[in-house]
Amino acid sequence: MLEVRGLDVAYGAIKAVRGVDLTATSGQITALIGANGAGKSSLMRAVSGITPPARGAILLDGEDITRMPAHERARRGLAHAMEGRRIFHQHTVEENLVTAWHFRRPDGSFKDALDQVYDRFSILRERRRAKAGTLSGGQQQTLILSMATLHSPRFLLLDEPSLGLAPVIVSQIFDFIRDYARADRVVLLSEQLATLALRVADQGYVLKHGEVVTRGSRAELSSRGIADSLSSAYLGTASRS
Numbered sequence: 001m002l003e004v005r006g007l008d009v010a011y012g013a014i015k016a017v018r019g020v021d022l023t024a025t026s027g028q029i030t031a032l033i034g035a036n037g038a039g040k041s042s043l044m045r046a047v048s049g050i051t052p053p054a055r056g057a058i059l060l061d062g063e064d065i066t067r068m069p070a071h072e073r074a075r076r077g078l079a080h081a082m083e084g085r086r087i088f089h090q091h092t093v094e095e096n097l098v099t100a101w102h103f104r105r106p107d108g109s110f111k112d113a114l115d116q117v118y119d120r121f122s123i124l125r126e127r128r129r130a131k132a133g134t135l136s137g138g139q140q141q142t143l144i145l146s147m148a149t150l151h152s153p154r155f156l157l158l159d160e161p162s163l164g165l166a167p168v169i170v171s172q173i174f175d176f177i178r179d180y181a182r183a184d185r186v187v188l189l190s191e192q193l194a195t196l197a198l199r200v201a202d203q204g205y206v207l208k209h210g211e212v213v214t215r216g217s218r219a220e221l222s223s224r225g226i227a228d229s230l231s232s233a234y235l236g237t238a239s240r241s
C-alpha cells in the first residue's frame, strides 16, 4: 500500500501540492485526475523522491520513506515513468531496455524479462534494432512502460501515459496497466481527462490547484458526473500539446 499524508510540495512561493492525503492499494489503479498545473506531477515526484516535500509523509507498506533518497525507494520496488517520452532516441529499442535493466541492480534473468516484453508488445520485438527515436508515439510509450516495468516494481507511478496517443493505442496501454495492477501491484496513474482515467482506474482523486477536491471509486466519481464536468473544464482551459 502507498500512503500520502498531509503532503505539501512547494517551489519557492508556488504551492504545487497542498495537504494531500491519498491511499493507493495493491491490485488497484488509483488515478490522479486534474487539469494542467493541478499538481499531479509534483505529487508523483515527491512520492518517487525527485522533489522533496515541504511537509507531510509518504509511506510504502507502512514504512516512512519521506526522507529516503530516490534510489533507495527504487530498491524498495518503486518505479516512476515521468511525463514526456524519456528514452534514448539515438539508441535502439533493445539498447534502451538493456539500459533500463542495468539502471537498477539486476536480479533475475534479463532474457526472461526481455521475452516477456516482446511477448506482450510484439511491435517492440519487430523493431528491436530500430532507433527508439524513429518509433511512433504509441510505440515509444509501450517502450517506456516496458522499461518502467522490466524489474516488475510493486509500486508503479505513471505520469500521463496516454498523452497525445491515438485511442486504439491508449486502449492497448490501459489493458497492459490493468493487467499489471491486477498482479498485486500498486499503480498510481495521472491523467488530465477524467473520462479516460475512469475507463481504467478503480478509484480516483481529483486535484485542483494542488488540493484534493473530491475522491471516490470509479462508480462514485462517474455517478457524480466528475468525468463530464472535468472534461469540459479541460476543453475550455487547457491545451494538450
Ligand SMILES: Nc1ncnc2c1ncn2[C@@H]1O[C@H](COP(=O)(O)OP(=O)(O)OP(=O)(O)O)[C@@H](O)[C@H]1O
Binding pocket: 011, 014, 015, 016, 034, 035, 036, 037, 038, 039, 040, 041, 042, 043, 083, 192
Ligand atoms: N520545477 C518547477 N518550478 C516551479 N514551479 C513548478 C515546477 N514544476 C511545477 N511547477 C508549478 O507547480 C504547479 C503544479 O505543476 P505540476 O506539473 O505538478 O502539475 P500537473 O498537474 O502535473 O500538470 P501537467 O499536466 O502540466 O504536468 C504549477 O503551477 C506549475 O507551474
